[in-house]
Amino acid sequence: MDGAALAAKIRAQVAEEVQELGELGLATVQVGEDEASTIYLRLKHKAASEVEIASVDHKVPHEITEDEVLALVAELNADEAIDGILVQLPLPDHIDEARVIAAVDPVKDVDGFHPFNAGQLYLGRPTHVPATPLGVMALLAEYRIPLDGARAVVVGRSNIVGKPVAHLLLQAHSTVTICHSHTDDLARHTLDADVLVVAAGVAEVVSADMVKSGSAVVDVGINRTESGLVGDVDPDAAARAAFLTPVPGGVGPMTIAMLLQNTVRAARFRRGVLAFPQTQR
Numbered sequence: 001m002d003g004a005a006l007a008a009k010i011r012a013q014v015a016e017e018v019q020e021l022g023e024l025g026l027a028t029v030q031v032g033e034d035e036a037s038t039i040y041l042r043l044k045h046k047a048a049s050e051v052e053i054a055s056v057d058h059k060v061p062h063e064i065t066e067d068e069v070l071a072l073v074a075e076l077n078a079d080e081a082i083d084g085i086l087v088q089l090p091l092p093d094h095i096d097e098a099r100v101i102a103a104v105d106p107v108k109d110v111d112g113f114h115p116f117n118a119g120q121l122y123l124g125r126p127t128h129v130p131a132t133p134l135g136v137m138a139l140l141a142e143y144r145i146p147l148d149g150a151r152a153v154v155v156g157r158s159n160i161v162g163k164p165v166a167h168l169l170l171q172a173h174s175t176v177t178i179c180h181s182h183t184d185d186l187a188r189h190t191l192d193a194d195v196l197v198v199a200a201g202v203a204e205v206v207s208a209d210m211v212k213s214g215s216a217v218v219d220v221g222i223n224r225t226e227s228g229l230v231g232d233v234d235p236d237a238a239a240r241a242a243f244l245t246p247v248p249g250g251v252g253p254m255t256i257a258m259l260l261q262n263t264v265r266a267a268r269f270r271r272g273v274l275a276f277p278q279t280q281r
Contacts, residue, residue: 001143001245003254007256014053014261015051018052019052024054024084025084026055026086027058027085028055028057029069029073029086031061031064031095032061044256047260058072062092065094069091069095070103077104077108085110086110087104087111107276108266112131112164124167127276129164131261132199133161134258136161140195143243147172148172151174151177152169153192154166154169154176154177154178155179155196155200156179157178157180158199165197169197190206190210191211192212196215196218198219198233200221201223203232206234208239211240211241213241214241215240216244217245219244222247
């Protein structure tokens with residue numbers, strides 16, 4: 001499954017929607033100088049610029065206080081030029097990550113991490129959904145992978161990928177199993193999977209012999225090793241799976257494309273084109 005090609009198609013659609021809606025704004029907040037976060041944010045801002053979404057990156061020092069981060073978020077919430085807000089995670093230990101996420105206006109929460117948006121997903125009424133799970137679902141749709149009645153297995157239970165993608169698969173009428181680091185005999189579950197989504201953050205935790213013949217496998221992992229970037233799935237699984245996302249070039253480009261799509265969705269909410277449910281603030 002070619003994530004780069006589909007992402008290019010989605011970015012082109014986003015560019016058209018931006019022209020229809022007028023000026024859009026995306027703000028990112030980065031605390032500290034984590035190299036991986038800096039690179040990832042640079043890619044996000046480059047992608048935003050290419051579709052003519054105005055973006056601003058607020059880089060603040062690692063020593064910033066929690067109250068100062070909350071004040072910055074409040075400023076961005078009130079800024080009418082900003083449609084979407086993204087707080088780059090993880091945050092330093094001295095800052096309460098949950099409190100900062102909850103401080104973001106749910107309408108502008110393009111990451112889909114706010115408790116309101118997470119609850120909407122849980123209830124089957126998605127508003128903003130995290131970008132990576134949306135990218136996974138878009139890939140499955142693009143390649144016409146049958147989900148209704150399919151046995152889907154998700155390896156990983158993070159709030160960013162594992163749990164949201166499990167909910168999306170469940171809403172697509174798949175029978176969903178969630179596996180994690182405490183799961184006994186992981187292969188017993190993965191070998192049953194018609195659709196296997198692996199987001200464990202462990203290099204090649206799923207070997208080729210753990211993949212069902214003819215299945216669709218989405219490898220969300222990206223791990224830096226001495227031999228370069230590798231996913232959570234052994235690439236030799238391509239000999240067994242009918243579909244497999246490459247690493248890199250699979251889910252990664254989709255995440256950025258879906259973030260841009262979420263920014264457009266946020267702008268539609270803010271302009272009243274789409275109705276956003278009432279929230280208590």
